[in-house]
Amino acid sequence: MKVNNQWIRGIWSDDGGKTVCFPDQTKLPFRLEICREGTSDALIRAIKSMQVRGAPLIGAAGAWAAAFLCREAETEEELQEGLKRIAEARPTAVNLQWAVRRVAAASEGLSGAARAARAQKAAEEICESDIESNRAIGGYFAAIIEEVYRKNGRPVRILTHCNAGWLATIDYGTALSGLYVAQEKGIPMEVWVDETRPRMQGLLTEWELREAGIPCTLIADNAGGYLMQQGEVDLVIVGADRIASNGDVANKVGTYLKALAAKDCGVPFYVAAPVSTVDFSMAEGVKSIPVEERSRSEVTDISGIGPDGDVIRVQVAGRETAVRNIAFDITPARLITGIVTEKGIFAPGAGDRPFMPAPAGTRPE
Numbered sequence: 001m002k003v004n005n006q007w008i009r010g011i012w013s014d015d016g017g018k019t020v021c022f023p024d025q026t027k028l029p030f031r032l033e034i035c036r037e038g039t040s041d042a043l044i045r046a047i048k049s050m051q052v053r054g055a056p057l058i059g060a061a062g063a064w065a066a067a068f069l070c071r072e073a074e075t076e077e078e079l080q081e082g083l084k085r086i087a088e089a090r091p092t093a094v095n096l097q098w099a100v101r102r103v104a105a106a107s108e109g110l111s112g113a114a115r116a117a118r119a120q121k122a123a124e125e126i127c128e129s130d131i132e133s134n135r136a137i138g139g140y141f142a143a144i145i146e147e148v149y150r151k152n153g154r155p156v157r158i159l160t161h162c163n164a165g166w167l168a169t170i171d172y173g174t175a176l177s178g179l180y181v182a183q184e185k186g187i188p189m190e191v192w193v194d195e196t197r198p199r200m201q202g203l204l205t206e207w208e209l210r211e212a213g214i215p216c217t218l219i220a221d222n223a224g225g226y227l228m229q230q231g232e233v234d235l236v237i238v239g240a241d242r243i244a245s246n247g248d249v250a251n252k253v254g255t256y257l258k259a260l261a262a263k264d265c266g267v268p269f270y271v272a273a274p275v276s277t278v279d280f281s282m283a284e285g286v287k288s289i290p291v292e293e294r295s296r297s298e299v300t301d302i303s304g305i306g307p308d309g310d311v312i313r314v315q316v317a318g319r320e321t322a323v324r325n326i327a328f329d330i331t332p333a334r335l336i337t338g339i340v341t342e343k344g345i346f347a348p349g350a351g352d353r354p355f356m357p358a359p360a361g362t363r364p365e
């Protein structure tokens with residue numbers, strides 16, 4: 001995306017893979033600071049601290065970390081231990097484990113500079129395919145937005161949770177990709193943006209949409225159900241961190257509650273994600289997908305801008321307060337109208353079994 005006349009991606013290399021650059025998302029939307037890192041350890045830290053975040057972007061950063069590791073490791077043991085540390089940096093987004101496996105497999109059997117070069121090529125391929133997937137996802141969801149616009153003849157009112165925009169990927173995003181494509185087609189929209197406690201990723205979505213000129217309104221997470229009940233939401237679109245084979249979806253905490261409200265109010269509820277977010281080894285998600293629990297400080301403290309314009313954190317709950325910081329929840333397939341992937345839209349809640357091994361010769365429409 002272009003920001004302040006500068007082309008920026010979730011992560012990119014401008015020196016032939018020696019280092020990678022990425023916006024520090026812990027400073028956004030208050031300050032746009034570009035980080036530059038060239039070691040696997042630095043990228044592990046960036047993933048854990050959420051300087052880079054969002055399932056596909058975590059995968060891409062993990063791929064680059066694995067590529068850096070392939071040029072750092074002096075023994076096979078060091079390599080395998082490092083790959084494990086990268087894959088375990090955050091547990092819920094399956095894209096991370098998937099990307100590390102892809103890079104490791106691509107460079108297996110090679111050594112030295114040849115291994116490093118092949119690993120880097122695999123990381124670059126993962127980044128490029130992410131852009132293509134997201135553009136395709138955007139095309140499918142933009143068609144749904146357009147259908148609502150043609151039917152109602154007014155701006156389409158869309159609610160989204162967390163951030164699944166270009167900041168969560170290499171470019172375009174997943175949930176927001178359809179909005180960007182719809183905007184290119186001249187379809188008017190008005191977006192309700194959940195602030196998304198505790199990390200407030202909704203502020204990233206609001207920043208993205210405002211920079212893109214798409215009208216949006218920031219709301220408290222708990223207001224979404226009321227807006228749906230009052231008929232002020234035409235569509236809900238969210239991202240995903242892991243999708244089980246039956247279509248159960250792990251996404252930012254609060255997504256499940258949005259899906260329940262949408263079901264109760266008859267509002268179509270869509271999930272947008274590349275197929276790399278599907279965990280084909282997992283038959284169902286509600287009981288099986290590992291849900292990350294993060295530090296208490298993300299709940300007890302909140303970031304903001306101080307009087308002198310610096311990013312500061314203030315404490316909103318006491319140190320003696322008991323806290324559980326549950327970072328994701330699982331939405332059952334039965335609550336999901338459609339999962340928008342680069343290979344099409346699937347409705348597991350309506351019986352589609354797109355991620356189960358389809359019988360030979362058949363493919364869900």
Ligand SMILES: CSC[C@H]1O[C@H](OP(=O)(O)O)[C@H](O)[C@@H]1O
Nearest residue numbers: 053054055162164168239251252
């Ligand atoms: C395009 S996937 C974005 C997905 O990742 C986010 O989690 P986090 O901000 O903790 O990395 C959130 O679940 C988004 O929907």
